Amino acid sequence: MNNIFTVFWKEVRENLRDRRTVINTLLTGPLMAPLMFALIINASISRELAKADKPLPVPVAGAEHAPNLIAALKRSGAQIKDAPADPERAVRDQDADLVLRIPADYAKSWSAGEPAQVEIIFDESQRDAQGSVARLRGMLNAYSQANGALRLVARGVSPSVMRPVVVADRDQSTAQTRGGGLFGMLPYFFILGVFIGGMALAIDTTAGERERQSLEPLLVNPVRRGALLAGKLGATTAFAFTSLLLSIVAFSIAGHFLPTDKLGISLQLGVHFALCTLAVMLPLVVVLGCLQTLAAAFAKSFREAQTYLSLLMFVPVVPTLMLSLFPVKTQDWMYAVPLMGQHVTILRLLRGDAILPSQFAMCIAGTTAAAIVVALVTAWVYRSERLAISA
Amino acid sequence: MIEVTDLHKQFGSVRAVDNVSFTARDGEITGLLGPNGAGKTTTLRMLYTLMKPDRGSVRVDGIDATTDPLAVRRRLGVLPDARGLYKRLSARENIDYFGRLQGLDAATRARRIAQLSEALDMGDILERRTEGFSQGQRVKTAIARALIHEPKNIILDEPTNGLDVMATRAMRAFMLHLKAQGHCVLFSSHIMQEVGALCDRIVVIARGRVVADESPEALRAQTGAATLEDAFVKIIGSEEGLAA
Numbered sequence: 001m002n003n004i005f006t007v008f009w010k011e012v013r014e015n016l017r018d019r020r021t022v023i024n025t026l027l028t029g030p031l032m033a034p035l036m037f038a039l040i041i042n043a044s045i046s047r048e049l050a051k052a053d054k055p056l057p058v059p060v061a062g063a064e065h066a067p068n069l070i071a072a073l074k075r076s077g078a079q080i081k082d083a084p085a086d087p088e089r090a091v092r093d094q095d096a097d098l099v100l101r102i103p104a105d106y107a108k109s110w111s112a113g114e115p116a117q118v119e120i121i122f123d124e125s126q127r128d129a130q131g132s133v134a135r136l137r138g139m140l141n142a143y144s145q146a147n148g149a150l151r152l153v154a155r156g157v158s159p160s161v162m163r164p165v166v167v168a169d170r171d172q173s174t175a176q177t178r179g180g181g182l183f184g185m186l187p188y189f190f191i192l193g194v195f196i197g198g199m200a201l202a203i204d205t206t207a208g209e210r211e212r213q214s215l216e217p218l219l220v221n222p223v224r225r226g227a228l229l230a231g232k233l234g235a236t237t238a239f240a241f242t243s244l245l246l247s248i249v250a251f252s253i254a255g256h257f258l259p260t261d262k263l264g265i266s267l268q269l270g271v272h273f274a275l276c277t278l279a280v281m282l283p284l285v286v287v288l289g290c291l292q293t294l295a296a297a298f299a300k301s302f303r304e305a306q307t308y309l310s311l312l313m314f315v316p317v318v319p320t321l322m323l324s325l326f327p328v329k330t331q332d333w334m335y336a337v338p339l340m341g342q343h344v345t346i347l348r349l350l351r352g353d354a355i356l357p358s359q360f361a362m363c364i365a366g367t368t369a370a371a372i373v374v375a376l377v378t379a380w381v382y383r384s385e386r387l388a389i390s391a
Numbered sequence: 392m393i394e395v396t397d398l399h400k401q402f403g404s405v406r407a408v409d410n411v412s413f414t415a416r417d418g419e420i421t422g423l424l425g426p427n428g429a430g431k432t433t434t435l436r437m438l439y440t441l442m443k444p445d446r447g448s449v450r451v452d453g454i455d456a457t458t459d460p461l462a463v464r465r466r467l468g469v470l471p472d473a474r475g476l477y478k479r480l481s482a483r484e485n486i487d488y489f490g491r492l493q494g495l496d497a498a499t500r501a502r503r504i505a506q507l508s509e510a511l512d513m514g515d516i517l518e519r520r521t522e523g524f525s526q527g528q529r530v531k532t533a534i535a536r537a538l539i540h541e542p543k544n545i546i547l548d549e550p551t552n553g554l555d556v557m558a559t560r561a562m563r564a565f566m567l568h569l570k571a572q573g574h575c576v577l578f579s580s581h582i583m584q585e586v587g588a589l590c591d592r593i594v595v596i597a598r599g600r601v602v603a604d605e606s607p608e609a610l611r612a613q614t615g616a617a618t619l620e621d622a623f624v625k626i627i628g629s630e631e632g633l634a635a
Contacts, residue, residue, distance in 0.1 A: 006491040010480075017479040213475030217533065220439050220471065221492040222464040388441050 003223045007231025011205055012238065021200040025239045029196035030246030037189055038254040056135050059083040059090075062102035066110075069102070069118070069143060076139045087121045097129035098122040098136060113151070184320070187346040190247055190277065191316040191339070194285050195292070197243020198236045199309055202292035205232040207305035219388050229293075229382045233375070237289040244281055248274050273349050280345045280360070283367035287338055288316075290374040297381055319343050335359045336366035392417050392575055393438060393544055398447035400433055407433045409599040411447075415577040415592075417543070420570050422586040423579040425596035426627060431579040432472050434596065435548050438577075439469045451544055465493070468542035470550055474533040478522035482513065485521060486536040493540035500539065507535040511565065527558035534565070545569060547578035551585060563589055587619040597627040 015021045061083035063070050070080055084090035087099035101119040109116040118140065122133045149159035209215040218228065255269040295312050299305035319340040330348075335341045341363035348355050381387065393415040400408040408430045415421035425431050436442045438449050440460040449456035449463075456463045476485050483504060490500035508517050511531045516524065521532060530550065538545065550566070551559045566589060569576050580586050586593055587607050595603040595610075603610060603626050607619060616622040 002494070003492060006488070010477075010488050014477055014479045209475075212478070213473035214477060215475075216441065216471045216473040217469070217475070217489075217537070218492075219441055220464060220467070220469040220537075221489060222461040222494070223492050224461070385442055389436075 003227040004231045004234065007223075007228055008234045008238075011201065011232055011235035015201055015204060015235070015239070018200070018204075021204070021239075024200055025197045025243050026246065029193045029243035031250050032193075032196075034189065034247060034251035034254045037186065037251070038257065041183075055079040056132055056139075057081055058098070058100050058136060059087070059096050060100045060102065061087055062104065062106070065102045065104055065106045066116075066118075072143045073139055076142065078136070078139060091121050091123050094123075094126065097126070097132045100136065183350055184323075184347065186251070186350060187343040188317055188320040190244065190251075190281060190346065191284070191288070191342070192313070193247035194240045194244045194281065194288050195313055195316065198240030198285070198289050198292055201232075201236040201239050202289065203296045203299075203302060203305040203309065205236060206293055206296040207299040208302050211301045216388060225383050226379055229379055233286075233289055233293060233378070236293060237285055240285050240289055241282070244285060245278070248277055269350075276349050276355075276360070277346055280342050280363050280367070283364060283371045284338060284342055286371040287367060287374055290371065290378045291315075294374065294378045294381060297378070297387060315339075332359065332362070335362040338367040338370045341366055392452055393546075393577055394448075394450040395434070395438065396448050396450075398434065398437060398449070399445045400430075400437060400442065401445055406599050408437070408444075411596065411599070411601050413594045413601060413604050415544075415575050417575045418570060418573045419591040420566060420576045420578070420589050421592045421594060422590035423577065423594050423596060424581065424583075424586050424623065425579075426581060429596045430599040431581075431596055432548055435471075435546055435577075435579060439467050439471070439546055440464055441471075465540065466542055466544055468538040468540070468545045470530075470534055470537045470545075470547045472548045474530065476521040476524070476529060476532055479520060481518050481520050482524075482528075482532045482535075483517045485532055486539055489536040490539040495540060503539050503541065504535070507538060510568065511535055512561070526553045527555065527561075530554060530558070530562070542574075544575045545577070547576070549579055549581070551580070551582065559585075583620045583623060595623065595626050602626050 056078050058073065058078045059081045060070065063080060074080060083099050083101070084096060087096070087101060090096045091099060099121040101121060103117060103119070106116045106118065120133060120136060120140075122129055124130075148162065152159050152162065209218065219225070252269045252274055291312060292309055295308040296305040299308055316339055319337070320343055323340070323343060330344050334344050345355060345360070345363050395414070396412050398408050398411040399406075411430070411434055413421070423431050423434065433442065437444045438451075438456070440449075440456050440463055443457065451463045451466050454462050454466070476482075477488070480488070486504055486507070487500055490503065495503070504517070508514050511534060513528070513531045513535065516528050516532070521529065524532065530553075534547075534550070547566070551562050554562060563585065566576055566578065570591075578589075590607060593603065593605060593607055593610055594601060603613070605613060610622050610626075611617075611619060614622040614625045616625055
């Protein structure tokens with residue numbers, strides 16, 4: 001037991017003297033993710049808000065064919081502009097979000113009472129332009145319906161004849177559940193924080209120790225390998241945990257600066273959220289610490305270990321990706337799966353949904369079991385003869 | 392006292408150590424001499440329990456290394472081939488870390504560090520971080536941390552490797568000092584003069600086998616060679632891997 005503490009304190013002390021490690025653990029890991037997250041969310045929210053209020057610039061080809069339509073568009077907030085010479089090309093090259101084309105026979109069809117065609121030229125794959133296209137389509141539909149109604153009235157028919165079915169939206173989402181959808185990536189950022197926080201130590205205590213040729217002298221001491229490993233894992237986990245703690249605190253603070261109320265969403269970022277997140281993440285910190293140590297133990301050099309660990313960093317993204325690609329209903333078994341359990345739990349916490357104590361326990365128990373298995377495998381690898389030899 | 396009997400170690404199809412037996416006695420310096428790649432380091436690694444022998448036994452002060460490796464390690468002071476330090480710790484902290492792992496209390500550690508610092512003449516570097524140490528300063532620190540627990544038996548793998556003339560002389564003097572204190576000193580080398588000048592007994596290893604186990608004088612007499620170097624060449628049968 002003494003030996004474990006000796007190794008633990010030595011690793012902690014040594015790594016606290018490394019400025020790069022300290023910056024990674026205390027700054028980059030915990031702060032980068034929530035801050036980047038806050039920036040992205042902020043920017044996208046502001047952009048959406050700005051778009052809805054601003055006049056919509058609409059390049060129109062053949063505006064002279066439909067002066068009434070143009071006037072109506074102007075009244076509903078469109079800013080009519082001259083169209084580029086080649087509208088299709090301009091849209092493809094992303095010089096314009098969209099172009100409205102009014103054909104020369106528009107007036108003729110209109111006067112004849114036939115459907116007069118206008119064209120919206122746009123690129124469906126340009127997500128940025130979709131909002132503008134929808135707004136323009138809305139304006140055109142409103143103009144079409146208003147004039148249709150006028151024509152019916154002129155013929156003595158009630159406009160409601162044209163609307164046998166009326167659809168009314170009843171959105172069941174609450175302000176909190178909408179927040180959850182937007183923050184689906186958050187669990188991954190917490191996991192990433194843990195990963196970055198423990199990375200330097202996982203490498204330094206294994207591959208680093210071997211590269212600087214200090215592993216063999218260390219192993220000559222009358223200390224069991226298990227005790228050495230426990231001390232080293234303890235130090236790695238302590239750094240990763242510090243990262244996580246800071247990252248949760250940082251996000252809880254940053255979350256209050258997000259203009260979430262403007263989007264009509266709300267996040268549950270209280271002490272309850274922080275503590276529960278910490279509780280479900282704790283066994284995961286151990287799992288990741290062991291995995292990192294395991295991966296680094298195979299590496300001969302610092303650089304090789306970094307390569308392995310960078311690849312390993314993609315593992316936590318899998319459940320997040322799976323759940324966003326296949327948004328299935330949350331099943332009970334998901335709580336027991338490491339990474340997925342944390343993802344589901346944190347999202348529910350964020351949305352303010354209730355979590356049953358049994359689900360909470362399953363999440364912690366499942367990940368703890370995984371932590372024990374990974375720790376045992378790491379200990380087994382650490383006992384091998386090959387690991388000891390530096391050259 | 393270190394007794395090695397019938398030691399074997401194989402890596403794949405390569406027989407790195409093949410039937411090696413010798414004894415290193417207390418109050419003597421025993422030299423393990425051999426060309427590069429002869430199996431010296433592998434033999435030593437089995438002595439200090441880093442590797443398990445495929446066959447054969449290692450006994451340190453009568454304790455079997457396979458059955459009680461921790462007790463054996465407590466009786467050994469080892470300077471391995473790899474002698475890296477923790478560069479963000481001072482020399483004292485490096486030595487103290489190993490003292491703790493040896494289970495020494497604070498007072499003993501402080502006393503031993505003072506003794507070793509004196510014997511190895513490292514008073515001026517003791518409180519400095521080891522980053523940027525010269526090769527000689529690094530070896531001194533590595534030896535001090537290996538001997539922190541006053542081990543009876545001392546194993547040094549190529550201790551003068553990479554040292555300049557002055558540091559080499561200091562190292563040799565230190566080994567004689569250890570011998571005078573009654574320690575059992577076993578060291579490996581491929582440098583002839585060093586072995587000839589220091590050793591009470593020379594164990595020559597070539598291709599994983601012991602080819603001679605004699606005193607330096609007996610070795611010369613046995614081969615009829617004028618110098619130890621000639622004797623060495625005759626014994627191992629080639630000049631391969633030989634360095635002056």
